[in-house]
Amino acid sequence: MKRYVESVREGKLARRDFIKMLVACGLTVPVAGHILANAGIAMAASQSSYLPTKRGGGGTLKLLWWQGPTLLNPHHALGTKDQDGARLFYEPLAAWDPEGNLVPFLAAExxxxxxxxxxxxxxxxxxKLKQGVKWHDGQSFTADDCVFNWQYASNPDVAAMTSGAYAGLKVSKIDDHTIRIDFDNPTPFWADAFVGTRGMLIPKHHYEKYNGANAGEAPANLSPVGTGPYIFEFFSPGDVVKGRLNPDYHEDNRPYFDAVEMKGGGDAVSAARAVLQAGEYDFAWNVQVEDALLKRLEAGGKGTSEIVPSGDVEIIQLNMTDPTKQVDGERSSIEAPHPFLSDLNVRKAINLLVDRDALEKHIYGRSGPVAKNMLNNLPRFESQNTMHEFSIEKAIALLEEAGWKIGADGIRKKDGVKLKLVFQTSTNAPRQKTQAIIKQAFQKAGIETELKSIAGSVFFSSDVGNPDTYGKFYADMQMYTTTMPQPDPKDIMLQFLSNEVSSKTNKWQGRNICRWRNEEYDKLYAQSQSEIDPIKRANMFIRMNxxxxxDVVIIPLVCRNKVASVINGLYAPLSGWDSNLWILKDWYRTS
Known part of the structure; x- marks a missing residue:
């Protein structure tokens, strides 16, 4: 048994296959779940895998988010940290489980x-909505709340971060517990509005006076009133969020914990240590550290790393525009093609100089298997037409053939243009090690590389006055993780559309940061949004990938599995397609 549990922990055996093995031996699913939970390994949640027989009694659940939430309105969440903070109190109609299936929360089915x-x-x-659900202030949750959330998110004056999920549709009330969504066009992926991280519902009676340009003034932005398993108690932005058990929660025997505390601050390494080494916290979010370090911390016996596949992928983006030239006061303008990355041969050579196998082996390990596609971990969308290869010799031959010759200074050049580039990313130990590995290969091929690391709070900022944001992309190459918020590619593949180019005009908020434009891609994406045949639609996304x-617009490096540190005995099921706290109501302690 121990050997099989270790195989699950190491990712060699899928949880669902382990459960099937135990069931075949005569054990029940709850018992199988209990075995995994005692080993600190979460299995896919289901009603049958939940063991507590009463509400409460579990003490305080201590969570560590090394980037603490700054607001608690899910429609204005600035990234994962705010979405997770809001998920303590708010719920969607349905959520995504680890296999990418929908699970009802506020929906009846x-x-x-x-x-x-x-x-x-x-x-x-x-x-159809679940009946008998109450907001934390005692008022009933009804269809009117759903209609309001659509009106709120789609109101341009509100400037909701969730607006894309509620665009191109109309929500109407059939009765108090039934709503209908009518789409402007045939919509194959209908499970976007009201689902997952962008589907958390806020109460109409607390927000209807703030449905406009004054949305940021709503008191509930900092003191939420939701339907979730915990009732809001205290919030210090960026520092700590506290909640207490909801005695009227709409599911029996839930939640198990009497209170929840989400602490913010620190970094990924200190967060992992706080759980795995010190045992001070029960759960640490997004532990982006080398796998070798995680294994050393796990050896202490206080906790384990929970790792689940997701659609997130660590990529290198290549700038199709010149980051040094200004056009009407704008750098990286689509009017100024890049002096050497516009050459496909150079991009192909760069691709050959990235040793993805080394990144998996020496840095990411269990948390980052090699990626060769933009779309990963969704079999129907995964292309078999791509490959990855590391070969300095082939890269040199390609550059030579394309006319890029070594100069006296050891740097390749052609027509007076040198292969000198700036490679930037956020400050993060695995990323700096990745930069160093790539720079070494570039140097052997005659490409000079300046490495630049930028604090994450700056790099991922939307500050229009900041020159170092990833959206401005004032470098030749940059690296970060691009995320897939649900098990459908429509959002992640937006970032290559011609009309999504990041520019001064849209305050560098456009999704197309590479500034790549391709007419075939644009047509395929448009067709995919109304193609009902799932096979045809999947083939469209494969072709886009x-x-x-x-064309080496991006270089996929590794699949970014979700990684969290979990104290021994904590049953905390994760999903790679939803919030870390997607099923917080079912968390409990086995010992």
Whole structure:
């Protein structure tokens, strides 16, 4: 048994296969879940895997988010930290489980073509709401709240971060516990609005006076009133969030913990140590550290690393524009092609100089298997038409053939242009080690590289006056993780559309940061948004993936599995397709 548990921990054996083995031996699913929980390994959550027989009694659950949330309105969440902070108190109609399946929360059931609530032509979906649900202030949750959330998120004056999920549709009330969503166009992926990280619902009666340009003034932005398992108690932005058990929660025997505390601050390494070495916290979020360090910390016996696949991928972006030339006061302008990255041969050579196997082996390990595609861990969308190869010799031959010759200073040049580039990323130990590995290979091929690391709070900022944001991309190459918020590619693949180019005009908020433009890609993406046939639609996304990868617009490095540090005995199921706290209501301690 111990050997099989270790295989699950190391990612060699899938949790679901381990559960099947135990069930085949005569054990029940709850018992199988209990075995994994005692080993600090979470399994996919289900009603049958939850063991506590009463509400409360579990003491305080101590969570560590090394980037603490700064506000608690899910519609204005600035990234994962704010989404997770809001998820302590707010819930969506449905969430995504580890296998990418929908699980009902505030919905009474999951819509489907079979039960008549999803139109086979993708024109509408009907959601039936769970009855008897109360907001934390005692008022009833109804269809009116859902309609309001659509009105709020789609109001341009509100400037909601979730607006994309509620665009191109209309939400109407059928009765107090039923809503209908009508789409402007046939919509194959209908499970976006009201689902997952962008689907958390806020109460109409607390926000209807703030449905406009005054949205930021709503008191509930900092003191939320939700339907979730915990009731808000205290919030110090960037520092700590506290909640207490909801005695009227709409599911029996939940939650198990009497209180929850989410502490912010520090860094990924200190967060991992706080759980795995010191045992001061029960759970640490997003521990982006080398796998070798995680294993050393795990050896102390106080906790383990919970690792689940996701659609997130660490990539290198290549700038198709010149970051040094100004056009009408704008650098990296689409009017100024890059002096050498516009050459496909140079991009192909750079691709050959990235040793992805070394990154997996020496840095990421269990948390980052090699990626060769933009779309990963979704079999129907994964391309078989791409490959990855590391060869300094082939890269040199390609550059030579393309006319890039070594100069007296050891740097390749052509027509007076030298292969000298700036490679930037956020300050993070694995990323700095990745930069160093790549620079070494570049140097052997005659490419000079200046490495630049920028504090994450600056690099990922939306400050229009900051020259070092990833959206401005004032460098030749940059590296970070691009995320897939749900098990469908429509959002992650937005970042290559021509009309999404990041520029001064849109305050560098456009998703297309590489500034790459391709007419075929644009047409395929447009067609995919209304293609109901799942096979045809999947093939469209595979072709889009191939265009981006084979044109070396980006270089996929590793699949970024979700990694958290979990204290021994904590049952904390994670999903790679939703918030870390997607099923917080089911967390409990086994010992």
């Amino acid at each position: 999951i819509p489907s073509v079979e039960n008549g609530s999803v139109d086979k032509d993708g024109k509408f979906v009907i959601w 191939d265009l981006v990868v084979n």
